[in-house]
Amino acid sequence: PRIAVIVVAAGSGERLGAGGPKAFVGIDEHTILRHALTRVFAAPEAQVVIVAPRGREGDALTEALEAAGDRRDLVSVVTGGDTRQASVASGLAALWADVEIVLVHDAARALTPPAVFERVIATIDSGRDGALPVLPVVDTIKRVTDTEVLHAVDRDELAAAQTPQGFRRDILDAAYRGADREFTDDAALVGAAGHGVFVVAGDPRSFKITTPADLERARSLVATSPL
Numbered sequence: 001p002r003i004a005v006i007v008v009a010a011g012s013g014e015r016l017g018a019g020g021p022k023a024f025v026g027i028d029e030h031t032i033l034r035h036a037l038t039r040v041f042a043a044p045e046a047q048v049v050i051v052a053p054r055g056r057e058g059d060a061l062t063e064a065l066e067a068a069g070d071r072r073d074l075v076s077v078v079t080g081g082d083t084r085q086a087s088v089a090s091g092l093a094a095l096w097a098d099v100e101i102v103l104v105h106d107a108a109r110a111l112t113p114p115a116v117f118e119r120v121i122a123t124i125d126s127g128r129d130g131a132l133p134v135l136p137v138v139d140t141i142k143r144v145t146d147t148e149v150l151h152a153v154d155r156d157e158l159a160a161a162q163t164p165q166g167f168r169r170d171i172l173d174a175a176y177r178g179a180d181r182e183f184t185d186d187a188a189l190v191g192a193a194g195h196g197v198f199v200v201a202g203d204p205r206s207f208k209i210t211t212p213a214d215l216e217r218a219r220s221l222v223a224t225s226p227l
């Protein structure tokens with residue numbers, strides 16, 4: 001395929017406190033990883049590389065094959081690294097030769113609708129180097145020290161970054177080869193390499209499951225809406 005999705009799922013999930021890797025925590029009868037993958041496989045056809053925690057590669061493959069339906073041949077699983085960036089690098093190393101567009105997606109954003117994938121792909125297809133789904137910031141954000149408020153930051157200049165973040169494959173590969181430090185996300189890494197990243201509309205359902213409260217929110221969402 002022309003498109004690939006790297007689903008990073010190798011995080012430890014310490015802040016969730018479920019006693020094991022976050023990707024395998026259940027939302028309903030299905031795990032966070034399984035929900036993420038169901039939506040990935042409902043998006044346009046792509047190679048899907050799952051980056052799993054060391055020792056859980058087999059479990060990730062089982063989940064992926066169940067979610068893939070007739071796209072089973074497009075699935076691969078690789079072992080993650082100590083940081084998200086290292087995990088993405090593992091995924092990049094597994095891409096097939098014909099892939100031209102790469103989306104990097106957090107498994108923890110398990111309820112991200114397929115339409116977001118379509119918007120990101122369409123943006124790269126229209127000639128952009130990178131595409132980042134964002135949501136407007138609703139809170140008033142202040143710049144602070146440990147003890148003092150310095151000033152408010154203009155909300156119009158702020159957005160909350162989500163995934164999947166999409167890039168031309170050659171640009172993402174080169175940016176990762178040249179990365180000499182840890183970046184907050186792929187858009188920051190590609191931006192530091194000198195490429196423009198275009199903004200597309202994110203979705204509230206793409207929130208990242210991080211804390212127990214986030215897991216509760218995901219549980220009530222899947223209980224009330226199908227996809």
Ligand code: C5P
Pocket residue numbers: 008009010011012013022023051080081082083084085087088105106107108109208209210
């Ligand atoms: O920890 P956090 O939820 O912010 O991580 C974002 C995503 O990156 C998660 O889906 C997590 O599984 C993944 N990750 C990874 N390898 C790491 C750390 C995080 O694949 N070493």
